[in-house]
Amino acid sequence: MPLELSHLLATPFLLLLVSGTDGRGLAATATTSSGDDGRHRFAYNGFAGANLTLDGAAAVTASGILMLTNGTIQQKGHAFHPSTVAFRGARSFSTTFVFAIFGQYIDLSSPGMGFFVTTSRSVLATALPGQFMGLLNATANANPDAHIFAVELDTLLNAECRDISSNHVGVDLDSLVSRGAADAGYYDDATGRFLNLSLISRKAMQVWADYDGDAAEVTVTMAPLGVPRPRTPLLRTAVDLSPVVRDAAAAYVGFSSATGILFARHMVLGWSFALDGPAPALDIPALPALPPSGPRTRSSKVLEVVLPVASAAAVLAVGVAGYVLVRRRLRYAEVREDWEAAFGPHRFSYKDLFQATKGFSDDNLLGTGGFGSVYKGALRPARRRDEAVVEVAVKRVSHESRQGMKEFIAEVVSMRRLRHRNLVQLLGYCRRKGQLLLVYDYMPNGSLDRHLYGDRHGHRLEWPRRFHVIRGVASALSYLHEDWEQVVVHRDVKASNVLLDDHMNGRLGDFGLARLYDHGSDARTTHVVGTMGYLAPELGHTGRATPATDVFAFGAFLLEVACGRRPVAEEKEGDGDSRRRVVLVDWVAERWRQGSITDALDVRVAGRLSDADLDQVALVLKLGLLCSHPLPSARPTMRQVMQYLDGDALLPADLLPPAYLSSTTMLMAERMYSTHFLNENNVTTTSTSVGAISDLSGGGR
Incomplete structure (x- = not known):
């Protein structure tokens, strides 16, 4: 598949921390999930029987997989942990989760998914599917009042966001323009070599994200499922979260996902979280198994015809738009020193x-x-x-x-x-x-x-x-x-x-x-x-x-x-x-x-x-x-x-x-x-040179 088309269709997978200001929290989901010890620590080794609050396209399968999207296009889905978490300022936190993205193609993805923390459901209620992944909209993106912290696993090379590649990890604050970024992958403990990972490989991967409130620093590490957490983090970035997580803030934590013009299934197999300490380790053997990737559906065969046509049309449209813009710029060009x-x-x-x-x-x-x-x-x-x-x-x-x-x-x-x-x-x-x-x-x-x-x-x-x-x-x-x-x-x-x-x-x-x-x-x-x-x-x-x-x-x-x-x-x-x-x-x-x-x-x-x-x-x-x-x-x-x-x-x-x-x-x-x-x-009529x-x-x- 052409790289340009993958840029258009593949979008980020984000780990987000969002803070609102209106205090209108999520309603009536106070049931404590399995493993909660009352100190804002919990772990889900699969989600069968979990008392999550779901909206949109989100659902839990019989095998215990949290399926944020169900394969329909232009949809968004949210899943919330049932009780709030009291951050009380920019306290340190740790989280880890296992995810996988199943698209129609191994090298193409619908818009991604993200882990979030929010004090206001209105942020998500007004979010859009597609490139915003059900987390933001055009007005909230790049708006300092949105109070967004994110660790993104991005599958889209977006020039507006100044992305470094179409397969990278970035740390964001208040917008999807990363404060720091690195290509997706991990450092092998034995050799020290950097090994690439494809975020849309349909394989399960584990992410660890930790915030040190005293040092105001975020570290992100990832590895294939079953590989122990690497000692060398993938990314370390200085970020002050005090404007995002405010004193005595009661926040909801969960996941969000969305689809665009291609359908996809965004899955979470396990998840743990903790304040002021390391997140509980997940029981990897107890996690539900991923469904087989299997042959592509009949609709994907249709796309084999549609996508080349759409790609050619997109290239033509870009060319025409470029010509119009260049001509317009030349028409109105000025000399400025x-x-x-x-x-x-x-x-x-x-x-x-x-x-x-x-x-x-x-x-x-x-x-x-x-x-x-x-x-x-x-x-x-x-x-x-x-x-x-x-x-x-x-x-x-x-x-x-x-x-x-x-x-x-x-x-x-x-x-x-x-x-x-x-x-x-x-x-x-x-x-x-x-x-x-x-x-x-x-x-x-x-x-x-x-x-x-x-x-x-x-x-x-x-x-x-x-x-x-x-x-x-x-x-x-x-x-x-x-x-x-x-x-x-x-x-x-x-x-x-x-x-x-x-x-x-x-x-x-x-x-x-x-x-x-x-x-x-x-x-x-x-x-x-x-x-x-x-x-x-x-x-x-x-x-x-x-x-x-x-x-x-x-x-x-x-x-x-x-x-x-x-x-x-x-x-x-x-x-x-x-x-x-x-x-x-x-x-x-x-x-x-x-x-x-x-x-x-x-x-x-x-x-x-x-x-x-x-x-x-x-x-x-x-x-x-x-x-x-x-x-x-x-x-x-x-x-x-x-x-x-x-x-x-x-x-x-x-x-x-x-x-x-x-x-x-x-x-x-x-x-x-x-x-x-x-x-x-x-004739004697004259004029000056002016x-x-x-x-x-x-x-x-």
Whole structure:
């Protein structure tokens, strides 16, 4: 018979000591059995006429054999000594018994049998047949409250119990995972050699188990019936039984057995027990004889056909299950390194994000940027499954290099602590091979640039709403530069990185993520982090981002929102095919030099404004030009910008249309634009390598 099948069908034979806590003992079996001297010592040399209490499939044969199972499948049986034993704490005890297991095959066994001591019948009442042998169930197994001590004679190699073989003896405490184990057998006194024994050989064998309460030690010895007890024990294990057998505990002792998918007969021929001394010796010649093993029954012939089929089916099922598990593991595999343990609370599992985005399906795709794609997701809180789902945006970014990843994750986690009503909240991250996933709050109304340059959303931004958005972004930048515990330089302030929440409030996103350029590059970006039209002139030769470079980009943003035009654009010139490049800063400055700066206002909102609104438009346009000054020291701080927007301070009285802007900004635009940003169609739309933050929203889809 294949070894794997024997593992599935053969199960342990246990010697158990079980303690319950409810005190509901076995009822009405107080008759003292033959040989009891009143000092908790008794001996059964066969069980004919014994006053045992039996339940389940247990019975005593006419010849005096205690038959715990009668050959039916999925049954359990118990036999109790009629009177209780007062352990009074972890007193020493000794027991010996003779057993034999008759199965349908010499190399296969149904679940085994066991000797037990228990203070509560409820432990056995709720036990299951099969692998639990009528002693435990799935809940009680490995439960410290089960209070189980066992010496098992195990015929099943169970990986969950970390068994050493399919034919071993083990000492257990509180579960079927052995504290110590050895292959079944005995040491010959004459030669000292170890001789193997098969627990399911259909031959009678004797077991001796002794517990030393003072030393808290268990020894187990076994030998074929008729061989004197070997001097060298098979197994010696340190076990403290004080939590199991409690003070003044009145315990019942007996045997338990069960069958599974194969029937078997579990037999006890003799048994003795004693507290505080050696168990009485059994009278071997007086023990009842085992029945002949005989030929196998007709049903066993049926099994010769059924078992190979069942074995093949089991192997196929295991193979399919293994394939499914491996595929599932690969699907949800993550990259985790030791240094990430400190960031654990900020990390999402890939499985949760995969399920939240429906497998990153195209239906959940919000948009793509220069360095990744963004998907809408619905996350259910991990702690309480009945809570409402939380809508999130998951940005999936490619990263191949490990260089700087630790520092980048630290920065991501640091940014997660930023809290401002005009910042998109970064919730956390996840890592996979070649991918980094960033999780944000979901912004249902999309990005500002989609509202500025398209009517698909059905929203035309009126001036009051535009000013409200401008002030919100300014407040967010002031917080990043001056009000948080560290200075945070955004590096990529622009309309596509401003999102609108459900109340159309502007929120600045993708803050602090420009470090991602360390792990890749984008053909549509400069080596300097940022986007054409928003880059301060000093970045071209210093490459160092500062709060002043954010102010320059904010100036371009002010003009973009007010004018509804991109910072750098291509326009047709005349009726021909020629095109000219228009820099928005110079275009607004020219309108101011011509006498009316408000002529630069977006035509979609012009003509419908009050005088107060026009004054506000002029303030925003002039402030945009002031922030766009080529000298960093001449630009205002974001705190000053807030004062100008709130009317708490006035713009400099000597502020004039800046004639310097044309030559400076045009030269910078000419060099960077022609080198990095023109494509085959001379289209000027650009994005950073982090990707447009508008991807984090659902607007426009």
